[in-house]
Amino acid sequence: MEWVYISDLHKYTGQKVEIxxxxxxxxxxxxxxxxQLRDGTGRVQGVAVKGECNDDAFLKIDGLKMEASISxxxxxxxxxxxxxxxxxxxxxxxxxxxxxEDYPISKKEHGIDFLLEHxxxxxxxxxxxxxxxxxxxxxxxxxNFFHEKGFILIDTPILTGSIGESSSTLxxxxxxxxxxxxxxxxxxxxxxxxxxxxxxxxxxxxxxxxEKSKTRRHLTEFWMLEAEVSFLENEGSxxxxxxxxxxxxxxxxxxxxxxxxVLGRNTGPLKKITAGFPRIEYSEAVKMLDKxxxxxxxxxxxxGDEETILTEQFEKPIFVTNYPKHAxxxxxxxxxxxxxxxxxxxxxxxxxxxxxxxxxxxxxxxxELISRIREEQLPESAYRWYLDLRKxxxxxxxxxxxxxxRTITWITGNKHVREAIPFPRTISRLYP
RNA sequence: UCCCCUGUAGCUCAGCUGGUAGAGCGGGUGGCUGUUAACCACUAGGUCGGCAGUUCGAGUCUGUCCGGGGGAGCCA
Numbered sequence: 001m002e003w004v005y006i007s008d009l010h011k012y013t014g015q016k017v018e019i020x021x022x023x024x025x026x027x028x029x030x031x032x033x034x035x036q037l038r039d040g041t042g043r044v045q046g047v048a049v050k051g052e053c054n055d056d057a058f059l060k061i062d063g064l065k066m067e068a069s070i071s072x073x074x075x076x077x078x079x080x081x082x083x084x085x086x087x088x089x090x091x092x093x094x095x096x097x098x099x100x101e102d103y104p105i106s107k108k109e110h111g112i113d114f115l116l117e118h119x120x121x122x123x124x125x126x127x128x129x130x131x132x133x134x135x136x137x138x139x140x141x142x143x144n145f146f147h148e149k150g151f152i153l154i155d156t157p158i159l160t161g162s163i164g165e166s167s168s169t170l171x172x173x174x175x176x177x178x179x180x181x182x183x184x185x186x187x188x189x190x191x192x193x194x195x196x197x198x199x200x201x202x203x204x205x206x207x208x209x210x211e212k213s214k215t216r217r218h219l220t221e222f223w224m225l226e227a228e229v230s231f232l233e234n235e236g237s238x239x240x241x242x243x244x245x246x247x248x249x250x251x252x253x254x255x256x257x258x259x260x261x262v263l264g265r266n267t268g269p270l271k272k273i274t275a276g277f278p279r280i281e282y283s284e285a286v287k288m289l290d291k292x293x294x295x296x297x298x299x300x301x302x303x304g305d306e307e308t309i310l311t312e313q314f315e316k317p318i319f320v321t322n323y324p325k326h327a328x329x330x331x332x333x334x335x336x337x338x339x340x341x342x343x344x345x346x347x348x349x350x351x352x353x354x355x356x357x358x359x360x361x362x363x364x365x366x367x368e369l370i371s372r373i374r375e376e377q378l379p380e381s382a383y384r385w386y387l388d389l390r391k392x393x394x395x396x397x398x399x400x401x402x403x404x405x406r407t408i409t410w411i412t413g414n415k416h417v418r419e420a421i422p423f424p425r426t427i428s429r430l431y432p
Numbered sequence: 433u434c435c436c437c438u439g440u441a442g443c444u445c446a447g448c449u450g451g452u453a454g455a456g457c458g459g460g461u462g463g464c465u466g467u468u469a470a471c472c473a474c475u476a477g478g479u480c481g482g483c484a485g486u487u488c489g490a491g492u493c494u495g496u497c498c499g500g501g502g503g504a505g506c507c508a
Contacts, residue, residue: 025469032465049465066458081466102442107469108457109444113500169506186508211506212433224508303504346508358508403508417508428500 001073006042009086012076019044019088020071020096022124023064025107033061035090037072043126045082046072048090057093066103067124069096112416119423120432130259131419134252135408139204141251142225142402145244146202151227154194154201156187158208162382169210171220183208188399189331189386191228192362195397196389202227204404212427216416217304217354219405221425228399234333234343234361237398238319241347241357242277244402245317249273252411265413269351272315279319282341285310301327307354317356319345330372332360333396345400353410359400366390 003018004011021039028034035046050058064070074088081087104118105125115122122128146153159181162170175181187203194201204225211218227244229237249270252260260267280288282302289296294309296302302310302320311318322341325334332342344360363369369390373383408420418424423432 027467027470028464029467029470030464032467034467034470036468045468047466051465079466081468083468102459104442106443106458109469111444111500114443207508209507213504213506214501215503218507222508301506355508401508406508 003071006037006039006044009042009044009076009084009088013078013086014076016073016075016091017088018071018073019046021069023066023068023070024124025066026061026064028061033058035061035064035072037070037088038124042084044084044086044088046074046088046090048093053090054092057090060093060095063098064095065099065101067121068098070094071096116418116424116429117431123422126262128419130256130262131408131412131414132422133259134256134412135404135420137252137255138248138404138408138411141248141255142204142244145247146227149200151200151202152194152198154187154191154198154203155205156184156190156194156203156226158184158206160184162379169212171208171210185209186224186401187226188228188401191226191399192397193385193389195228195230195399196393196395199231200227200229214427215304216418217406219417219421219424219426222417222421223404224401225404226399226401228397230395230397232361232398233396234321234345234359234398237359237361237400238277238279238321238345241319241345241359241400241402242275245277245347246273246275248407249411260412263412263414265411269315270411273317277316277319277347278314279321279345280310281321282323285320288313299324299327304354307348308352311348311350311352311354315350317347317349319347321345328360330376330378331362331369333363334368343398347400349407349410351410351413353406355403356406356410357400357402359398361396361398364390364394364396366394 001016001018003020006019006021009017019037019039021037023035024038025036026033031050033048035048037044037046048058048061071094072088072090073092074090077087077089078085079087105121123132159173159175162182170182170185172180172182185207187205191201191203202225205223206221207224208221210220227240229240253267253270283298285302286296286298289306289309292309294306296306301323310320321344322335322338323344325340325342328342328344332344335341335343342360346355347357348354349356363372366387370387373380405417405420409417412420414420418426
Protein backbone atom coordinates (compact mmCIF):
# COMPACT_ATOMS: atom_id res chain seq x y z
CA MET A 1 0.00 0.00 0.00
CA GLU A 2 1.46 3.35 -1.02
CA TRP A 3 1.68 6.05 1.66
CA VAL A 4 0.77 9.41 0.14
CA TYR A 5 0.43 12.97 1.35
CA ILE A 6 -3.02 14.52 1.37
CA SER A 7 -1.89 17.29 -0.99
CA ASP A 8 -1.17 14.59 -3.62
CA LEU A 9 -4.44 12.69 -3.18
CA HIS A 10 -6.04 14.09 -6.33
CA LYS A 11 -3.41 12.18 -8.36
CA TYR A 12 -4.63 8.89 -6.93
CA THR A 13 -8.37 8.91 -7.61
CA GLY A 14 -9.65 5.39 -8.06
CA GLN A 15 -6.66 3.94 -6.21
CA LYS A 16 -6.15 2.46 -2.77
CA VAL A 17 -3.69 4.47 -0.61
CA GLU A 18 -2.50 4.97 2.94
CA ILE A 19 -2.63 8.31 4.72
CA UNK A 20 -0.76 9.05 7.94
CA UNK A 21 -1.87 11.95 10.02
CA UNK A 22 -4.01 13.31 12.81
CA UNK A 23 -7.71 13.24 13.45
CA UNK A 24 -8.91 16.81 13.96
CA UNK A 25 -12.63 16.11 14.09
CA UNK A 26 -15.14 13.28 13.85
CA UNK A 27 -18.79 13.47 12.91
CA UNK A 28 -20.48 10.18 13.50
CA UNK A 29 -23.96 9.30 12.36
CA UNK A 30 -24.15 5.78 13.75
CA UNK A 31 -23.60 3.59 10.74
CA UNK A 32 -21.56 6.18 8.87
CA UNK A 33 -18.71 8.25 10.29
CA UNK A 34 -16.82 11.20 8.88
CA UNK A 35 -13.21 11.45 9.98
CA GLN A 36 -11.49 14.77 9.41
CA LEU A 37 -7.82 14.13 8.77
CA ARG A 38 -4.79 16.37 8.41
CA ASP A 39 -1.16 15.54 7.72
CA GLY A 40 0.50 18.93 7.38
CA THR A 41 0.13 19.04 3.61
CA GLY A 42 -3.63 19.32 3.60
CA ARG A 43 -6.94 18.21 5.02
CA VAL A 44 -9.30 15.53 3.78
CA GLN A 45 -12.43 13.77 4.94
CA GLY A 46 -12.38 10.01 5.37
CA VAL A 47 -15.76 8.29 5.21
CA ALA A 48 -16.23 5.05 7.11
CA VAL A 49 -19.42 3.12 6.38
CA LYS A 50 -20.40 0.15 8.52
CA GLY A 51 -20.24 -2.94 6.37
CA GLU A 52 -17.90 -1.42 3.77
CA CYS A 53 -15.15 -0.67 6.25
CA ASN A 54 -13.29 -3.37 8.17
CA ASP A 55 -15.50 -4.23 11.21
CA ASP A 56 -12.66 -3.92 13.76
CA ALA A 57 -11.71 -0.57 12.32
CA PHE A 58 -15.28 0.69 12.45
CA LEU A 59 -15.52 -0.22 16.13
CA LYS A 60 -12.29 1.65 16.88
CA ILE A 61 -13.73 4.93 15.63
CA ASP A 62 -15.92 5.35 18.68
CA GLY A 63 -12.92 5.34 21.00
CA LEU A 64 -10.85 7.82 19.04
CA LYS A 65 -10.05 11.14 20.69
CA MET A 66 -9.35 14.43 19.00
CA GLU A 67 -5.83 14.62 17.58
CA ALA A 68 -5.33 10.87 17.70
CA SER A 69 -2.50 9.97 15.33
CA ILE A 70 -3.70 7.35 12.90
CA SER A 71 -2.91 5.68 9.64
CA UNK A 72 -5.85 5.11 7.33
CA UNK A 73 -6.15 3.05 4.17
CA UNK A 74 -8.91 3.54 1.68
CA UNK A 75 -10.03 4.36 -1.83
CA UNK A 76 -9.52 7.85 -3.17
CA UNK A 77 -12.68 9.17 -4.71
CA UNK A 78 -13.71 12.43 -6.38
CA UNK A 79 -16.63 13.98 -4.53
CA UNK A 80 -18.29 17.27 -5.30
CA UNK A 81 -19.48 17.53 -1.69
CA UNK A 82 -15.90 17.70 -0.39
CA UNK A 83 -14.27 21.13 -0.06
CA UNK A 84 -11.01 19.75 -1.52
CA UNK A 85 -12.80 17.78 -4.24
CA UNK A 86 -11.62 14.38 -3.00
CA UNK A 87 -12.56 12.02 -0.21
CA UNK A 88 -11.23 8.78 1.10
CA UNK A 89 -13.52 5.79 1.57
CA UNK A 90 -11.97 4.13 4.59
CA UNK A 91 -11.17 0.39 4.57
CA UNK A 92 -8.96 0.16 7.62
CA UNK A 93 -7.58 2.25 10.48
CA UNK A 94 -4.39 1.77 12.46
CA UNK A 95 -4.15 3.79 15.65
CA UNK A 96 -0.64 5.08 16.27
CA UNK A 97 -1.45 6.91 19.49
CA UNK A 98 -4.84 7.69 20.94
CA UNK A 99 -4.80 10.50 23.53
CA UNK A 100 -6.04 9.70 27.01
CA GLU A 101 -6.92 13.30 27.76
CA ASP A 102 -9.34 15.54 25.95
CA TYR A 103 -7.66 17.86 23.48
CA PRO A 104 -7.54 21.31 25.08
CA ILE A 105 -8.34 23.29 21.95
CA SER A 106 -11.98 22.93 21.02
CA LYS A 107 -13.84 23.82 17.86
CA LYS A 108 -15.37 26.89 19.44
CA GLU A 109 -13.59 30.14 20.04
CA HIS A 110 -10.86 30.65 22.60
CA GLY A 111 -9.32 33.68 24.24
CA ILE A 112 -5.88 34.78 23.21
CA ASP A 113 -4.24 33.96 26.55
CA PHE A 114 -5.49 30.38 26.40
CA LEU A 115 -4.40 30.00 22.79
CA LEU A 116 -0.92 31.38 23.44
CA GLU A 117 -0.58 29.11 26.47
CA HIS A 118 -1.27 26.24 24.07
CA UNK A 119 0.65 27.61 21.10
CA UNK A 120 2.42 24.27 20.68
CA UNK A 121 -0.99 22.74 19.90
CA UNK A 122 -2.54 25.84 18.34
CA UNK A 123 -0.01 25.44 15.52
CA UNK A 124 -2.22 22.60 14.27
CA UNK A 125 -5.22 24.83 13.58
CA UNK A 126 -6.06 25.70 10.01
CA UNK A 127 -5.67 29.44 10.62
CA UNK A 128 -2.21 29.11 12.09
CA UNK A 129 -1.26 26.67 9.37
CA UNK A 130 -2.32 29.18 6.69
CA UNK A 131 -0.54 32.09 8.38
CA UNK A 132 2.72 30.22 8.85
CA UNK A 133 2.66 28.81 5.32
CA UNK A 134 2.38 32.39 4.08
CA UNK A 135 5.30 33.32 6.29
CA UNK A 136 7.27 30.49 4.74
CA UNK A 137 6.47 31.76 1.25
CA UNK A 138 7.31 35.33 2.24
CA UNK A 139 10.78 34.30 3.36
CA UNK A 140 11.37 32.30 0.16
CA UNK A 141 10.16 35.21 -1.94
CA UNK A 142 12.28 37.82 -0.15
CA UNK A 143 15.42 35.70 -0.31
CA ASN A 144 14.87 34.99 -4.01
CA PHE A 145 14.32 38.67 -4.71
CA PHE A 146 17.71 39.58 -3.30
CA HIS A 147 19.56 36.60 -4.68
CA GLU A 148 18.24 37.27 -8.17
CA LYS A 149 19.49 40.84 -7.91
CA GLY A 150 22.95 39.66 -6.92
CA PHE A 151 22.82 40.69 -3.26
CA ILE A 152 25.08 38.75 -0.91
CA LEU A 153 23.59 37.28 2.26
CA ILE A 154 25.55 38.47 5.26
CA ASP A 155 24.46 36.98 8.58
CA THR A 156 25.02 39.58 11.26
CA PRO A 157 25.80 38.71 14.88
CA ILE A 158 23.08 38.18 17.44
CA LEU A 159 25.42 38.68 20.40
CA THR A 160 26.81 42.18 20.23
CA GLY A 161 28.47 44.82 22.31
CA SER A 162 26.52 47.88 23.31
CA ILE A 163 25.69 49.08 19.84
CA GLY A 164 22.56 49.77 17.85
CA GLU A 165 19.84 52.31 18.09
CA SER A 166 20.32 53.79 21.50
CA SER A 167 16.66 54.61 22.00
CA SER A 168 15.49 51.04 22.36
CA THR A 169 16.19 48.84 25.32
CA LEU A 170 18.57 45.94 24.95
CA UNK A 171 18.36 42.45 26.39
CA UNK A 172 21.59 41.64 28.16
CA UNK A 173 23.33 38.36 28.86
CA UNK A 174 26.50 37.58 30.82
CA UNK A 175 29.40 37.11 28.45
CA UNK A 176 32.19 35.15 30.17
CA UNK A 177 34.48 37.59 31.97
CA UNK A 178 33.81 40.40 29.50
CA UNK A 179 30.81 41.84 31.23
CA UNK A 180 27.52 42.05 29.37
CA UNK A 181 26.69 41.19 25.81
CA UNK A 182 23.47 42.31 24.22
CA UNK A 183 21.03 40.62 21.88
CA UNK A 184 21.06 42.45 18.56
CA UNK A 185 18.23 44.87 17.93
CA UNK A 186 19.46 45.43 14.36
CA UNK A 187 22.14 44.08 12.06
CA UNK A 188 22.33 47.35 10.20
CA UNK A 189 25.69 48.62 11.38
CA UNK A 190 27.28 45.31 10.48
CA UNK A 191 25.60 45.37 7.09
CA UNK A 192 27.08 48.82 6.53
CA UNK A 193 30.51 47.28 7.04
CA UNK A 194 29.60 44.41 4.71
CA UNK A 195 28.27 46.68 1.94
CA UNK A 196 31.68 48.36 1.80
CA UNK A 197 33.07 44.89 1.05
CA UNK A 198 30.33 43.33 -1.09
CA UNK A 199 28.41 46.28 -2.51
CA UNK A 200 24.91 44.95 -2.05
CA UNK A 201 24.08 42.88 1.01
CA UNK A 202 21.10 41.69 3.03
CA UNK A 203 20.25 39.62 6.05
CA UNK A 204 17.18 37.99 7.51
CA UNK A 205 17.23 37.04 11.12
CA UNK A 206 15.86 37.53 14.60
CA UNK A 207 16.15 40.82 16.43
CA UNK A 208 15.39 41.60 20.04
CA UNK A 209 13.87 44.64 21.70
CA UNK A 210 13.32 44.86 25.43
CA GLU A 211 10.71 47.55 24.97
CA LYS A 212 7.76 47.28 27.29
CA SER A 213 5.36 47.57 24.41
CA LYS A 214 2.00 45.87 24.69
CA THR A 215 0.40 46.46 21.34
CA ARG A 216 -0.72 44.49 18.33
CA ARG A 217 2.37 45.69 16.48
CA HIS A 218 5.08 44.60 18.91
CA LEU A 219 7.04 41.49 19.79
CA THR A 220 10.17 41.33 21.92
CA GLU A 221 11.68 38.89 19.42
CA PHE A 222 10.91 39.46 15.77
CA TRP A 223 12.45 38.78 12.39
CA MET A 224 13.77 41.55 10.26
CA LEU A 225 14.98 41.63 6.70
CA GLU A 226 17.64 44.27 6.26
CA ALA A 227 19.39 45.39 3.09
CA GLU A 228 22.28 47.79 2.63
CA VAL A 229 23.61 49.10 -0.67
CA SER A 230 26.72 51.17 -1.33
CA PHE A 231 26.52 54.08 -3.77
CA LEU A 232 22.73 54.12 -3.30
CA GLU A 233 20.95 57.28 -2.21
CA ASN A 234 17.65 57.55 -0.37
CA GLU A 235 15.51 57.78 -3.53
CA GLY A 236 17.13 54.69 -5.00
CA SER A 237 16.57 52.84 -1.76
CA UNK A 238 12.87 53.63 -1.96
CA UNK A 239 12.83 52.29 -5.54
CA UNK A 240 14.33 49.06 -4.28
CA UNK A 241 11.87 48.74 -1.38
CA UNK A 242 8.95 49.36 -3.68
CA UNK A 243 10.10 46.67 -6.09
CA UNK A 244 10.65 44.25 -3.20
CA UNK A 245 7.18 44.81 -1.73
CA UNK A 246 5.47 44.43 -5.12
CA UNK A 247 7.35 41.22 -5.78
CA UNK A 248 6.52 39.90 -2.32
CA UNK A 249 2.80 40.65 -2.60
CA UNK A 250 2.71 39.15 -6.10
CA UNK A 251 4.29 35.95 -4.93
CA UNK A 252 1.89 35.54 -2.00
CA UNK A 253 -1.10 36.26 -4.23
CA UNK A 254 -0.02 33.65 -6.75
CA UNK A 255 1.30 30.95 -4.39
CA UNK A 256 -0.98 31.24 -1.37
CA UNK A 257 -4.46 31.64 -2.76
CA UNK A 258 -5.75 28.77 -0.63
CA UNK A 259 -4.19 30.12 2.57
CA UNK A 260 -5.52 33.64 1.97
CA UNK A 261 -8.95 32.10 1.52
CA VAL A 262 -8.71 30.19 4.81
CA LEU A 263 -7.87 33.49 6.48
CA GLY A 264 -10.77 35.25 4.80
CA ARG A 265 -8.42 37.87 3.37
CA ASN A 266 -10.04 40.20 0.85
CA THR A 267 -7.38 40.19 -1.86
CA GLY A 268 -8.82 43.26 -3.60
CA PRO A 269 -6.59 45.76 -1.76
CA LEU A 270 -3.53 43.53 -2.31
CA LYS A 271 -4.05 43.46 -6.05
CA LYS A 272 -3.71 47.26 -6.06
CA ILE A 273 -0.16 47.04 -4.73
CA THR A 274 1.75 48.01 -7.86
CA ALA A 275 4.74 50.26 -8.46
CA GLY A 276 4.45 53.98 -7.82
CA PHE A 277 4.08 54.24 -4.05
CA PRO A 278 3.39 57.87 -3.06
CA ARG A 279 6.39 59.62 -1.46
CA ILE A 280 5.44 62.33 0.97
CA GLU A 281 7.86 64.54 2.82
CA TYR A 282 7.35 64.73 6.55
CA SER A 283 6.62 68.47 6.31
CA GLU A 284 4.01 67.78 3.68
CA ALA A 285 2.49 65.05 5.86
CA VAL A 286 2.21 67.52 8.73
CA LYS A 287 0.30 69.90 6.45
CA MET A 288 -1.97 67.09 5.25
CA LEU A 289 -2.73 66.04 8.83
CA ASP A 290 -3.57 69.65 9.67
CA LYS A 291 -6.15 69.70 6.86
CA UNK A 292 -7.48 66.31 7.93
CA UNK A 293 -8.17 67.64 11.42
CA UNK A 294 -5.30 65.91 13.21
CA UNK A 295 -2.74 68.68 13.70
CA UNK A 296 0.83 67.69 14.59
CA UNK A 297 3.48 70.13 15.75
CA UNK A 298 6.37 70.20 13.27
CA UNK A 299 9.21 68.31 14.91
CA UNK A 300 7.12 65.70 16.66
CA UNK A 301 7.22 62.14 15.44
CA UNK A 302 4.08 60.75 13.85
CA UNK A 303 2.16 58.37 16.11
CA GLY A 304 0.02 55.39 15.23
CA ASP A 305 -3.14 57.48 14.82
CA GLU A 306 -1.44 59.89 12.46
CA GLU A 307 0.00 57.06 10.39
CA THR A 308 -3.43 55.45 10.11
CA ILE A 309 -5.06 58.68 8.91
CA LEU A 310 -2.32 59.23 6.33
CA THR A 311 -2.47 55.70 4.94
CA GLU A 312 -6.25 55.92 4.66
CA GLN A 313 -5.76 58.61 2.00
CA PHE A 314 -4.09 56.10 -0.34
CA GLU A 315 -4.60 52.60 -1.67
CA LYS A 316 -0.90 51.83 -1.92
CA PRO A 317 1.77 51.83 0.75
CA ILE A 318 3.26 55.27 1.23
CA PHE A 319 6.73 56.53 2.02
CA VAL A 320 6.98 59.31 4.54
CA THR A 321 10.38 60.89 4.04
CA ASN A 322 12.82 63.34 5.61
CA TYR A 323 11.75 63.43 9.24
CA PRO A 324 13.12 65.97 11.70
CA LYS A 325 16.65 65.02 12.67
CA HIS A 326 16.06 64.78 16.41
CA ALA A 327 13.16 62.36 15.95
CA UNK A 328 15.42 59.84 14.20
CA UNK A 329 18.54 57.76 14.83
CA UNK A 330 22.06 59.21 14.91
CA UNK A 331 23.32 57.41 11.80
CA UNK A 332 20.90 59.01 9.35
CA UNK A 333 22.37 61.48 6.87
CA UNK A 334 21.51 65.13 7.20
CA UNK A 335 19.33 66.46 4.38
CA UNK A 336 21.53 68.94 2.45
CA UNK A 337 18.40 70.87 1.43
CA UNK A 338 17.18 71.22 5.01
CA UNK A 339 19.63 70.42 7.81
CA UNK A 340 16.80 70.19 10.32
CA UNK A 341 15.77 66.96 8.62
CA UNK A 342 17.43 63.68 7.63
CA UNK A 343 17.33 61.59 4.45
CA UNK A 344 15.05 58.80 5.57
CA UNK A 345 11.88 57.02 4.60
CA UNK A 346 9.35 55.00 6.55
CA UNK A 347 7.07 52.77 4.52
CA UNK A 348 3.53 52.70 5.86
CA UNK A 349 1.31 49.82 4.81
CA UNK A 350 -2.26 50.59 3.76
CA UNK A 351 -5.51 49.60 5.52
CA UNK A 352 -4.27 51.07 8.78
CA UNK A 353 -1.36 48.67 9.24
CA UNK A 354 1.27 51.38 9.58
CA UNK A 355 5.03 51.16 9.53
CA UNK A 356 6.54 48.03 8.00
CA UNK A 357 9.89 49.44 6.85
CA UNK A 358 12.24 51.99 8.31
CA UNK A 359 15.10 53.09 6.11
CA UNK A 360 17.53 55.90 5.46
CA UNK A 361 20.61 57.11 3.71
CA UNK A 362 23.45 56.80 6.20
CA UNK A 363 25.74 59.58 7.36
CA UNK A 364 28.94 58.87 5.43
CA UNK A 365 31.09 61.76 6.74
CA UNK A 366 33.35 60.99 9.67
CA UNK A 367 33.14 64.39 11.35
CA GLU A 368 29.36 64.60 11.12
CA LEU A 369 28.92 61.06 12.39
CA ILE A 370 31.16 61.44 15.41
CA SER A 371 29.51 64.68 16.41
CA ARG A 372 26.10 62.97 16.23
CA ILE A 373 27.42 60.11 18.39
CA ARG A 374 28.64 62.65 20.95
CA GLU A 375 25.36 64.58 20.82
CA GLU A 376 23.47 61.40 21.64
CA GLN A 377 26.02 60.54 24.35
CA LEU A 378 26.61 57.10 22.91
CA PRO A 379 29.59 55.01 24.08
CA GLU A 380 32.13 56.19 21.52
CA SER A 381 34.50 53.27 22.01
CA ALA A 382 31.85 50.74 20.97
CA TYR A 383 31.50 52.57 17.65
CA ARG A 384 35.19 52.62 16.80
CA TRP A 385 34.85 50.03 14.08
CA TYR A 386 31.75 51.73 12.72
CA LEU A 387 33.63 55.01 12.48
CA ASP A 388 36.45 53.23 10.66
CA LEU A 389 34.04 52.67 7.76
CA ARG A 390 34.00 56.46 7.28
CA LYS A 391 37.80 56.62 7.35
CA UNK A 392 38.59 54.04 4.70
CA UNK A 393 36.81 54.72 1.46
CA UNK A 394 33.51 56.06 2.71
CA UNK A 395 30.79 56.24 0.07
CA UNK A 396 27.13 57.25 0.06
CA UNK A 397 25.02 54.29 1.05
CA UNK A 398 21.48 53.50 2.11
CA UNK A 399 19.56 50.68 3.62
CA UNK A 400 16.38 49.64 5.32
CA UNK A 401 14.81 47.08 7.63
CA UNK A 402 11.53 45.32 6.98
CA UNK A 403 9.58 43.86 9.89
CA UNK A 404 8.66 40.38 8.72
CA UNK A 405 5.77 39.79 11.12
CA ARG A 406 4.25 43.22 10.53
CA THR A 407 4.44 42.70 6.79
CA ILE A 408 2.83 39.27 7.01
CA THR A 409 0.15 40.63 9.33
CA TRP A 410 -0.73 43.26 6.74
CA ILE A 411 -0.67 40.87 3.76
CA THR A 412 -2.81 38.30 5.57
CA GLY A 413 -5.19 40.94 6.91
CA ASN A 414 -4.62 39.69 10.42
CA LYS A 415 -5.00 41.81 13.49
CA HIS A 416 -1.95 41.00 15.58
CA VAL A 417 1.72 40.30 14.80
CA ARG A 418 1.91 37.51 17.36
CA GLU A 419 0.11 35.08 15.04
CA ALA A 420 2.63 35.68 12.25
CA ILE A 421 5.47 33.97 14.14
CA PRO A 422 5.41 30.33 15.33
CA PHE A 423 6.29 30.99 18.97
CA PRO A 424 5.72 34.65 19.80
CA ARG A 425 7.71 36.32 22.54
CA THR A 426 5.94 39.19 24.21
CA ILE A 427 6.45 41.18 27.37
CA SER A 428 4.31 38.68 29.29
CA ARG A 429 5.08 35.42 27.54
CA LEU A 430 8.05 33.05 27.36
CA TYR A 431 6.05 29.79 27.36
CA PRO A 432 5.83 27.56 25.36
C1' U B 433 6.29 54.12 33.53
C1' C B 434 1.19 55.98 32.49
C1' C B 435 -4.15 55.45 30.77
C1' C B 436 -8.43 52.23 29.59
C1' C B 437 -10.76 47.29 29.69
C1' U B 438 -10.97 42.52 31.95
C1' G B 439 -10.74 37.94 35.58
C1' U B 440 -17.65 33.49 36.92
C1' A B 441 -17.78 25.44 34.92
C1' G B 442 -12.28 22.39 30.97
C1' C B 443 -13.30 26.59 26.97
C1' U B 444 -16.26 31.12 25.34
C1' C B 445 -19.42 34.07 27.90
C1' A B 446 -24.36 35.89 30.44
C1' G B 447 -25.65 37.13 35.41
C1' C B 448 -29.98 44.35 35.45
C1' U B 449 -30.73 49.07 40.86
C1' G B 450 -26.72 43.75 46.23
C1' G B 451 -31.12 38.55 47.93
C1' U B 452 -25.98 32.70 48.24
C1' A B 453 -25.06 30.82 40.11
C1' G B 454 -26.82 30.03 34.14
C1' A B 455 -26.15 29.11 28.60
C1' G B 456 -23.43 27.28 24.42
C1' C B 457 -19.31 24.32 23.31
C1' G B 458 -16.31 20.43 25.35
C1' G B 459 -16.92 15.59 28.67
C1' G B 460 -20.27 11.11 29.80
C1' U B 461 -24.69 7.94 28.22
C1' G B 462 -28.17 6.80 24.32
C1' G B 463 -29.99 7.71 19.06
C1' C B 464 -29.13 8.63 13.83
C1' U B 465 -26.20 6.08 6.35
C1' G B 466 -23.86 12.40 3.81
C1' U B 467 -22.06 15.21 8.18
C1' U B 468 -19.36 20.29 6.95
C1' A B 469 -17.74 24.34 14.11
C1' A B 470 -23.34 18.00 12.32
C1' C B 471 -27.86 17.26 14.95
C1' C B 472 -31.50 15.31 18.94
C1' A B 473 -32.40 13.56 24.14
C1' C B 474 -30.58 12.86 29.01
C1' U B 475 -26.45 13.83 32.38
C1' A B 476 -22.11 15.25 35.45
C1' G B 477 -19.35 19.59 36.37
C1' G B 478 -18.39 26.05 40.22
C1' U B 479 -14.48 28.47 47.70
C1' C B 480 -17.38 33.56 41.10
C1' G B 481 -8.45 35.56 40.67
C1' G B 482 -6.33 36.44 46.17
C1' C B 483 -6.86 39.30 50.67
C1' A B 484 -9.38 42.99 53.49
C1' G B 485 -13.76 46.07 54.08
C1' U B 486 -19.12 48.09 53.69
C1' U B 487 -23.83 45.34 54.58
C1' C B 488 -28.72 41.44 57.88
C1' G B 489 -26.80 39.58 53.17
C1' A B 490 -21.44 40.53 48.05
C1' G B 491 -20.34 37.19 41.64
C1' U B 492 -22.52 42.24 42.02
C1' C B 493 -20.26 47.93 45.96
C1' U B 494 -15.13 49.91 48.02
C1' G B 495 -9.78 49.34 48.81
C1' U B 496 -5.51 46.59 47.71
C1' C B 497 -2.50 42.85 45.44
C1' C B 498 -1.91 39.35 41.36
C1' G B 499 -2.95 37.65 36.25
C1' G B 500 -4.57 38.88 31.22
C1' G B 501 -5.92 42.23 27.08
C1' G B 502 -5.70 47.00 24.35
C1' G B 503 -3.33 51.72 23.87
C1' A B 504 0.47 55.87 24.88
C1' G B 505 5.65 56.37 24.86
C1' C B 506 9.36 53.63 21.69
C1' C B 507 9.82 51.16 17.38
C1' A B 508 9.88 47.00 12.59
